Amino acid sequence: MRKVSIKDVAREAGVSATTVSYILNDNRNVTITPETRARVLDAADRLKYVPSQAAKTLGSSRVMGRARSKMIGVVIPQTEDSAENEYIMLSNPFYSAFLSAVEFEMRQAGYHVLVTGTNRGQSYVDVVKSRALDGVMIIGMYPSEDIEEYRRFNIPTVLVDCYGSAGEGFFSVRTDDRLGGRLAAGHLLGMGHRRIAFVSGEIREDGVNYMRFLGYRDALEEYGVDFDGSLVFDGYVGFGHGAEAAADIAAANRGGGRAITAAFATSDIAAIGLMKGLSERGLSVPGDVSVIGFDDIDYAGMYVPGLTTVRQNIVEKGRVAAGLMIDALNGRGAPGETVIPMQLVERDSVRRLTEGGEDI
Amino acid sequence: MRKVSIKDVAREAGVSATTVSYILNDNRNVTITPETRARVLDAADRLKYVPSQAAKTLGSSRVMGRARSKMIGVVIPQTEDSAENEYIMLSNPFYSAFLSAVEFEMRQAGYHVLVTGTNRGQSYVDVVKSRALDGVMIIGMYPSEDIEEYRRFNIPTVLVDCYGSAGEGFFSVRTDDRLGGRLAAGHLLGMGHRRIAFVSGEIREDGVNYMRFLGYRDALEEYGVDFDGSLVFDGYVGFGHGAEAAADIAAANRGGGRAITAAFATSDIAAIGLMKGLSERGLSVPGDVSVIGFDDIDYAGMYVPGLTTVRQNIVEKGRVAAGLMIDALNGRGAPGETVIPMQLVERDSVRRLTEGGEDI
DNA sequence: CACAGGCGTTGAAACGTTAAAATTAACCCC
DNA sequence: GGGGTTAATTTTAACGTTTCAACGCCTGTG
Numbered sequence: 052m053r054k055v056s057i058k059d060v061a062r063e064a065g066v067s068a069t070t071v072s073y074i075l076n077d078n079r080n081v082t083i084t085p086e087t088r089a090r091v092l093d094a095a096d097r098l099k100y101v102p103s104q105a106a107k108t109l110g111s112s113r114v115m116g117r118a119r120s121k122m123i124g125v126v127i128p129q130t131e132d133s134a135e136n137e138y139i140m141l142s143n144p145f146y147s148a149f150l151s152a153v154e155f156e157m158r159q160a161g162y163h164v165l166v167t168g169t170n171r172g173q174s175y176v177d178v179v180k181s182r183a184l185d186g187v188m189i190i191g192m193y194p195s196e197d198i199e200e201y202r203r204f205n206i207p208t209v210l211v212d213c214y215g216s217a218g219e220g221f222f223s224v225r226t227d228d229r230l231g232g233r234l235a236a237g238h239l240l241g242m243g244h245r246r247i248a249f250v251s252g253e254i255r256e257d258g259v260n261y262m263r264f265l266g267y268r269d270a271l272e273e274y275g276v277d278f279d280g281s282l283v284f285d286g287y288v289g290f291g292h293g294a295e296a297a298a299d300i301a302a303a304n305r306g307g308g309r310a311i312t313a314a315f316a317t318s319d320i321a322a323i324g325l326m327k328g329l330s331e332r333g334l335s336v337p338g339d340v341s342v343i344g345f346d347d348i349d350y351a352g353m354y355v356p357g358l359t360t361v362r363q364n365i366v367e368k369g370r371v372a373a374g375l376m377i378d379a380l381n382g383r384g385a386p387g388e389t390v391i392p393m394q395l396v397e398r399d400s401v402r403r404l405t406e407g408g409e410d411i
Numbered sequence: 412m413r414k415v416s417i418k419d420v421a422r423e424a425g426v427s428a429t430t431v432s433y434i435l436n437d438n439r440n441v442t443i444t445p446e447t448r449a450r451v452l453d454a455a456d457r458l459k460y461v462p463s464q465a466a467k468t469l470g471s472s473r474v475m476g477r478a479r480s481k482m483i484g485v486v487i488p489q490t491e492d493s494a495e496n497e498y499i500m501l502s503n504p505f506y507s508a509f510l511s512a513v514e515f516e517m518r519q520a521g522y523h524v525l526v527t528g529t530n531r532g533q534s535y536v537d538v539v540k541s542r543a544l545d546g547v548m549i550i551g552m553y554p555s556e557d558i559e560e561y562r563r564f565n566i567p568t569v570l571v572d573c574y575g576s577a578g579e580g581f582f583s584v585r586t587d588d589r590l591g592g593r594l595a596a597g598h599l600l601g602m603g604h605r606r607i608a609f610v611s612g613e614i615r616e617d618g619v620n621y622m623r624f625l626g627y628r629d630a631l632e633e634y635g636v637d638f639d640g641s642l643v644f645d646g647y648v649g650f651g652h653g654a655e656a657a658a659d660i661a662a663a664n665r666g667g668g669r670a671i672t673a674a675f676a677t678s679d680i681a682a683i684g685l686m687k688g689l690s691e692r693g694l695s696v697p698g699d700v701s702v703i704g705f706d707d708i709d710y711a712g713m714y715v716p717g718l719t720t721v722r723q724n725i726v727e728k729g730r731v732a733a734g735l736m737i738d739a740l741n742g743r744g745a746p747g748e749t750v751i752p753m754q755l756v757e758r759d760s761v762r763r764l765t766e767g768g769e770d771i
Numbered sequence: 772c773a774c775a776g777g778c779g780t781t782g783a784a785a786c787g788t789t790a791a792a793a794t795t796a797a798c799c800c801c
Numbered sequence: 802g803g804g805g806t807t808a809a810t811t812t813t814a815a816c817g818t819t820t821c822a823a824c825g826c827c828t829g830t831g
């Protein structure tokens with residue numbers, strides 16, 4: 052029960068392997084008799100022939116200078132729960148929704164998607180080389196040594212949600228996170244809130260959280276409100292961090308002084324953890340604290356109260372990222388930043404402050 | 412800037428390619444001078460040699476009878492939103508959590524995981540053949556023609572959450588869904604509820620929903636409650652279906668007759684959609700309707716009220732599935748069903764009925 | 772000292788595919 | 802009918818790896 056190879060098809064159709072290859076790959080530089088073509092296609096069909104991608108990949112390294120596997124890699128951040136368990140962060144629905152859109156689009160274009168985390172001490176570049184990945188899509192942070200390798204080897208690369216100079220010269224997709232931050236914080240300010248917590252994952256200069264933070268400050272400035280560093284609650288990305296921030300906010304409000312009446316969380320999952328934490332402490336949303344999130348994952352609309360958030364069309368973002376990847380793979384298009392529009396989605400987690408705060 | 416191959420390493424170390432191969436693969440049937448080994452390892456390191464998986468795969472087809480790619484496939488159901496967009500169903504956190512556990516465990520064992528949907532008219536078997544996947548993990552439903560092919564070609568296969576005779580003779584993992592259904596419905600009955608809606612995705616004899624349904628009926632029988640077919644709300648899996656069920660339940664309750672006071676949803680996302688839908692219609696959970704879910708995704712504990720649910724340890728399930736896959740790949744272990752324990756997690760979405768219902 | 776046997780290493784072949792070069796067949800033109 | 806095109810197909814070689822069989826060398830043994 053050996054696997055059927057191109058030679059079997061060739062024998063069955065009474066023709067050479069090359070001819071079969073030409074026909075099955077629709078080679079344009081070669082003419083084939085319609086009758087031969089039919090015979091070969093029929094033979095392939097009858098034998099249930101499926102070409103070996105491994106052989107194609109190996110063979111391709113000769114001609115293109117670099118092997119082509121018809122597979123791209125998508126690098127997703129890993130959780131940092133513990134040293135041993137480094138799961139890829141699919142727990143955040145933002146990533147899973149993005150990924151399924153990318154997978155679909157790439158599949159339509161004839162590519163498979165390899166999703167894998169990286170083991171400690173092993174660079175993703177090794178995976179790219181070993182599996183002959185045709186391209187790499189990187190979401191969020193990345194080690195800049197890796198990216199220099201991609202540049203050096205001229206590997207089609209699409210950066211998603213990356214900031215910073217290391218990414219210059221690559222295709223990239225993102226939303227206008229600074230504007231988004233301003234939109235979110237501006238909405239809260241517009242509703243009369245003045246003491247607004249900023250809840251986010253790690254704030255790094257090359258990451259989205261920093262840009263959203265800048266937007267938050269932009270909005271404060273716009274409204275003439277002084278920035279207060281004690282209102283920044285940064286940590287990791289996840290429900291848990293939102294819950295921790297809730298504890299801190301509740302404590303701060305018990306401590307006297309002007310109360311924190313609103314919070315801007317830079318991810319919906321943090322916002323949801325926050326709302327849950329607040330409700331566990333007897334604080335109502337939006338009664339006591341208004342909450343606004345970022346992303347608009349499916350869940351955001353399901354929560355009670357519905358989460359007001361800054362919507363980025365995640366599926367669209369995935370589609371665009373895949374489109375850029377395909378351009379990059381085909382050597383078409385020019386590197387540069389593509390910005391996905393975003394908009395405020397008002398639900399029920401933000402209320403207008405009437406006491407003390409004045410409408411603007 | 413050609414890729415560095417084993418020959419380059421061989422030349423650098425002043426030794427043959429064969430020797431390099433033996434050393435890098437720790438071939439036990441062959442002895443190598445420690446000094447040669449050191450020289451080769453050093454050369455490989457210096458040249459940053461990364462073996463070509465494509466070449467390994469191709470070469471391996473000669474000896475093992477079947478090519479080995481050090482990659483397995485995980486088949487995840489696709490959404491059926493529309494004909495064109497068949498995204499893999501990572502939107503359900505159950506799948507994403509499961510997947511990230513599987514990915515991690517397989518990676519530790521030296522395997523990559525290919526996650527891909529299947530295009531219409533193309534069988535997944537073609538992907539397995541073309542990419543020389545070493546094994547296949549199938550979640551939920553599957554076309555039985557495919558599975559017969561896996562059997563015929565002796566492809567290591569692990570079934571997850573599959574029932575039905577087609578899966579006999581394979582490694583499989585699941586929870587005791589019938590018991591789980593009984594646990595869930597039994598809990599509601601124990602809390603005094605008698606008219607209990609059953610909300611689930613498609614009910615097929617070879618799927619988990621059917622088993623959970625049987626468990627639901629078991630519990631009814633145990634409590635001497637007659638089954639009422641009008642309380643079954645089946646559809647697809649997703650938030651949306653939960654919301655639709657909410658509308659139906661609200662309508663039924665408005666229609667007079669004995670009110671539906673509780674619902675058992677066979678997935679947490681349906682339960683959440685249901686709770687949201689009920690709350691939108693002014694029905695409180697658990698005040699008017701108690702809700703119990705199934706899975707215990709991260710979200711379940713975040714919702715307000717916290718969702719009472721039947722917990723299956725999703726990460727553990729992924730780990731076990733990966734372990735079985737590794738056994739299957741190594742020809743170890745014996746096919747059979749592995750059952751993951753599960754337990755009721757009580758939160759706040761179920762209340763004890765005092766009026767009318769009596770405690771048991 | 773001849774020789775068996777083990778050790779360390781190597782050359783050749785094979786895996787399935789495709790690009791480039793070569794071959795054959797058919798046709799046309801003077 | 803020979804030379805020249807073009808069309809259709811085949812032969813050859815190569816991609817990077819591993820396995821198998823074979824080789825030369827050393828050592829101990831009879």
